[in-house]
Amino acid sequence: MRQWSDNHPKVKLLTRKRAAILDAAQEAFLQLGYEGASMEGIANAAGVSIMTLYRHAKCKETLFAAIIANVCDHSSEEKQAELDEMMRGPLKDVLVRAGVVFQEKLAGPQIMSLLRVVITEIRRFPNLAEAVYDAYFVAWSTNLDGFLAQKDEFKGVAPKTRKKLCEAFFSRLVGTDAIRVLLGMKGASAAERLERARVAAEELLAEVG
Amino acid sequence: MRQWSDNHPKVKLLTRKRAAILDAAQEAFLQLGYEGASMEGIANAAGVSIMTLYRHAKCKETLFAAIIANVCDHSSEEKQAELDEMMRGPLKDVLVRAGVVFQEKLAGPQIMSLLRVVITEIRRFPNLAEAVYDAYFVAWSTNLDGFLAQKDEFKGVAPKTRKKLCEAFFSRLVGTDAIRVLLGMKGASAAERLERARVAAEELLAEVG
DNA sequence: TCGAAACGATAATATAGGTTATCGTATTGT
DNA sequence: ACAATACGATAACCTATATTATCGTTTCGA
Numbered sequence: 115m116r117q118w119s120d121n122h123p124k125v126k127l128l129t130r131k132r133a134a135i136l137d138a139a140q141e142a143f144l145q146l147g148y149e150g151a152s153m154e155g156i157a158n159a160a161g162v163s164i165m166t167l168y169r170h171a172k173c174k175e176t177l178f179a180a181i182i183a184n185v186c187d188h189s190s191e192e193k194q195a196e197l198d199e200m201m202r203g204p205l206k207d208v209l210v211r212a213g214v215v216f217q218e219k220l221a222g223p224q225i226m227s228l229l230r231v232v233i234t235e236i237r238r239f240p241n242l243a244e245a246v247y248d249a250y251f252v253a254w255s256t257n258l259d260g261f262l263a264q265k266d267e268f269k270g271v272a273p274k275t276r277k278k279l280c281e282a283f284f285s286r287l288v289g290t291d292a293i294r295v296l297l298g299m300k301g302a303s304a305a306e307r308l309e310r311a312r313v314a315a316e317e318l319l320a321e322v323g
Numbered sequence: 324m325r326q327w328s329d330n331h332p333k334v335k336l337l338t339r340k341r342a343a344i345l346d347a348a349q350e351a352f353l354q355l356g357y358e359g360a361s362m363e364g365i366a367n368a369a370g371v372s373i374m375t376l377y378r379h380a381k382c383k384e385t386l387f388a389a390i391i392a393n394v395c396d397h398s399s400e401e402k403q404a405e406l407d408e409m410m411r412g413p414l415k416d417v418l419v420r421a422g423v424v425f426q427e428k429l430a431g432p433q434i435m436s437l438l439r440v441v442i443t444e445i446r447r448f449p450n451l452a453e454a455v456y457d458a459y460f461v462a463w464s465t466n467l468d469g470f471l472a473q474k475d476e477f478k479g480v481a482p483k484t485r486k487k488l489c490e491a492f493f494s495r496l497v498g499t500d501a502i503r504v505l506l507g508m509k510g511a512s513a514a515e516r517l518e519r520a521r522v523a524a525e526e527l528l529a530e531v532g
Numbered sequence: 533t534c535g536a537a538a539c540g541a542t543a544a545t546a547t548a549g550g551t552t553a554t555c556g557t558a559t560t561g562t
Numbered sequence: 563a564c565a566a567t568a569c570g571a572t573a574a575c576c577t578a579t580a581t582t583a584t585c586g587t588t589t590c591g592a
Contacts, residue, residue, distance in 0.1 A: 131569085147443070149358055152549060163570045165552090174550065229502070234356070234443040236507040243506035251499050281499070288502065289494035290460050293438070296505075297452035298445040340539085361579060372540045373581090383580070 134160040135170055140181050144227040148178050148235050175238070182242050185228060186249035193253055201261050206315050208261070209283070213311025214304075216254055217287050221301040225250055229296065255280045267322050279318055286314045343369040344379055349390050353436040357387050357444050384447070391451050394437060395458035402462055410470050415524055417470070418492070422520025423513075425463055426496050430510040434459055438505065464489045476531050488527055495523045 138160035142151035153174055157167040171177035200215065201208050219225055232239070232246045259280045262268045268276055287310060291302040302310075347369035351360035362383055366376040380386035409424065410417050428434055441448070441455045468489045471477045477485055496519055500511040511519070 129568090150446075153551085154549075163572095164550095165571085166569055168551070169568075229505075230442055230445075233439055233505050236439075237359075240507065244508060247503065247506055247508060251502065285498035285500070286495065288498050290490070290497055291494070292502065293460065293497065294456065296438075296442050297456055298449065299453060299456060338538090362581085363579075372542095374541085374583095375539055377581070378538075 131160070131162055131166060132170055135162060135167060136181070136184070139171075139177055140185060143178055143181050144185070144224075144231060147231050148174075148238070178235075179239060179242065182228070182232065182239070183245060186245050189224070189228075189249050190253050193257070197257050197261075205265060205267060206319060209315035209318060210308070210311045212254075212258060213283070213287050213314055214307050216284060217291070217302070217307045217311065220250070220288070220292060221295045226295055233296075251284060254284055258283065267319070271322060279321055283314050283318045286317070287311065340369070340371055340375060341379055344371060344376060345390070345393070348380075348386055349394060352387055352390050353394070353433075353440060356440050357383075357447070387444075388448060388451065391437070391441065391448070392454060395454050398433070398437075398458050399462050402466070406466050406470075414474060414476060415528060418524035418527060419517070419520045421463075421467060422492070422496050422523055423516050425493060426500070426511070426516045426520065429459070429497070429501060430504045435504055442505075460493060463493055467492065476528070480531055488530055492523050492527045495526070496520065 135156070139151075139156050142156045142159060145151075146155075153167060154164055156177075157164045160167070171180070196215075197212075200211055203211075228246055228250075232242050236243050255277070259277050262271075262276055262280065263273070271279075289302075289310070291306075295301045344365070347365050348360075351365045351368060354360075355364075362376060363373055365386075366373045369376070380389070405424075406421075409420055412420075437455055437459075441451050445452050464486070468486050471480075471485055471489065472482070480488075498511075498519070500515075504510045
């Protein structure tokens, strides 16, 4: 049987054991980190023996890399579906809504766990960092850029400028709140996030009259 | 001889061995993280034997906690000195200058290493996170607040409002740049940081006419 | 100078966890 | 049903590293 390191980009779930291992490993790595998660613990959580775990995954490192890559891919895919529903209504409402959701997701356990574990392991897995950044921050910016490109208000804006505006929009929404949540402290309130999104939206729209 | 866990707040450097251990431990922990740094490695780097290391530090955990606390204290102290020189000239210039320095220090190796290691170890050392946040972000905000309190432009501003404005000022300067640097990616350019500081300064000053 | 305290070298202890080997059983596809 | 493959249980191996014990030597203050 082929191992995950052989078919790198897409991890196929051939059997239910494979899926169980994938789930358990993802849970363990995101929850406990690379060093904190043990192969034995992952095997137990998946309901398989250690040997079965090793028959599917070459070693801990490749398993970890496959899991993180998989989480990034999955994150990008499901974002696309959400965005279609989010991008309806008046332009400013869309921006504010997107800004709030962006902040909530960023402070949520999924992305935060991902950021923490990848930040911790930049030495061991230098290439994963950019993948995670792309999967969240670049993805949001790119999606908003594609949306704005179809709006009349942005007909006269150069693509490069439009891209910069999108990046600045989301960059403005990070703030010390992201640091606070990364440090395990309580994040901003819903009201604060809404207000921040409003200001960022107004700032963006001010650029196009 | 007393150990560091006995006199918690201030770690006195009684002997040159103590200082060497403190330096080596700080270097190792910030560079390699808590798990990545070994007691043997610290002892070697300090030029002492492992036994001497253990005679000064009760265990690895207390050593780590003492080091991080010490770094936070030292960081706050030296910030005060820099600020006195920074806070001269026209108000807007001061704000822009402070904004740029804040961003540069934040993206610098000192603070970034500190953030990374504390983010990694929030489970084991839950109380250190807030100490680090206070030592950098709260300290900057508090210092700016104290400075603005003496300015005529802020005579009519309520202290609570002024405090919020300071927090918002620095929060605006974090952005995705901080995440990028935490992930080991290249940060913003000097020009981008200057421009961001300018906008944040204008936004702050707009609140007081 | 003298005795107490600090120091160094070394070894031993203890634990944790990644990885592999073996061998017998269960599952599965044809 | 049968052969190939997957699976499980167990043990063993190996490494790294925190921590302690011992004992002889050095340093330093009174």
